[in-house]
Amino acid sequence: MIYDHRTYTCHPGRIKKHMQLYADHGWEVQRKHLGEPAVYGAVETGDVNSYVHIWVYKDAADRSTRRAALAADPDWQKFLKLSSESGNLASQVNTILTPAPFFDPK
Structure with missing residues (x-):
């Protein structure tokens, strides 16, 4: 099992606009x-x-397969275009995590 941890930072004062854009077109x-x-x-x-x-x-293979299907979806492409045009995002950091040996995700 892997976790894809993503942190997105918006320009000040724009997070609510971005979250609404995502709710309407990306979620x-x-x-x-x-x-x-x-x-x-x-x-x-x-x-x-x-x-x-x-x-x-x-x-990693499961992640790759699912993310490729997402990237190919015209509705996702539409959201990415709207997101880019909005200029709300300042940065993005992605981190792949694996569970510690003693952690039992349920």
Whole structure:
């Protein structure tokens, strides 16, 4: 099992606009291909212009297959275009995590 931990940072004052854009155009299509995220939330302390989502995959091949299907979906391409045109995002950091040997995800 692997976790794809993603942190996106918006320009100040634009996170609500970006989250609404995603809710309207990205949420359903992303879940259609990637399944339910383990976490999807806005940062409340620290960099409050950020939000985090964590997706769970069986392995790297599963991640690659599902992300390729997402990338090929015209509805996702539409969202990416709208997101780019909005100029809301300042940065993105992706981290792949594996569970510690003593951690039993249920």
